Amino acid sequence: MEDGEGHGMLRPTLLLNEMLLIQALVIVYMNGTAIENFACVIFNVSFMNCTWHVSRTATRDTQYFLYWQPSEEEDITGCQDYIKDDSGRHTGCRFQNVTIAQNDAYFLVNGSRSGQNIESYEKWIMLHEIEKFTPPLNVTVNCTEASHSCNIWWKPPRTSYKKRSSCFKYDIVIEKKADPEKITKITSETTEYKSINHETEETINIEEVM
Structure with missing residues (x-):
């Protein structure tokens, strides 16, 4: 058996999709540190804002990161336009060109403080239920x-x-x-x-x- 073939047998098969990979990499070190009051709203047809409150135990160096997957057919993407508080902590995200599918969208917010991972937060949302309509x-x-x-x-x-x-x-x-x-x-x-x-x-x- 050639060395290349032997090493190939030990390589992991990358069968997990991006969502499962992100979930697998989230290591919770500190309970009670997840965000609170997560909410999203779609407005003006294709814009969406998601916001949250920092945890009650959050320190000034705590930072949060949002990932979402609009549907199973789409890739997971990270927030590109964060809303920040006075301490520079991410407390929300602005989205553009949002389209609404018929199934749940998946949201994940994780983060870290003092070099340690904090507790992650997950939520599935039916996007058509959070749409704020334009006037007639x-x-x-x-x-x-x-x-x-x-x-x-x-x-x-x-x-x-x-x-x-x-x-x-x-x-x-x-x-x-x-x-x-x-x-x-x-x-x-x-x-x-x-x-x-x-x-x-x-x-x-x-x-x-x-």
Whole structure:
């Protein structure tokens, strides 16, 4: 047997994907040092912010690092744009060009202090559940003085995750300028509303409430 073949038999077969490799390398030396209150939100269709609080035992030299995997078909990547506190510790991450898949996204935050690894934090999140929608689009109001009525139309908000129009509900809030305390609130499942008995100048707000 040649030396090269013998050494080849001892080489580990790299069958683990990147997520398992990262998990295998996380060695927890100090319990109770993981981050707290981890949360993410997707906004403006393709932007996402994830934030967390440092642990109650964190020292000024503690540092955190975030890794995430949007779906099983994608690679794990580290944060490229950290949010920092006054001590320079990472307390969040900004993401761009985020797309929403139908399965859970995986998040891992680990770190170190005084040269030792701290406890890691893991979380799986359904991204479509954390999306903050844009306001309804192209709101149009057409009021007729003769009939004292207004017709209101709008289009559903832009979203990263494809949704049927029937998935949305809207609140139409009508406030009379002559009497600001007199507010009318209507919930609609369509993108059209007709206001009857329009007699005075009004302010109309439409909010998506799904």
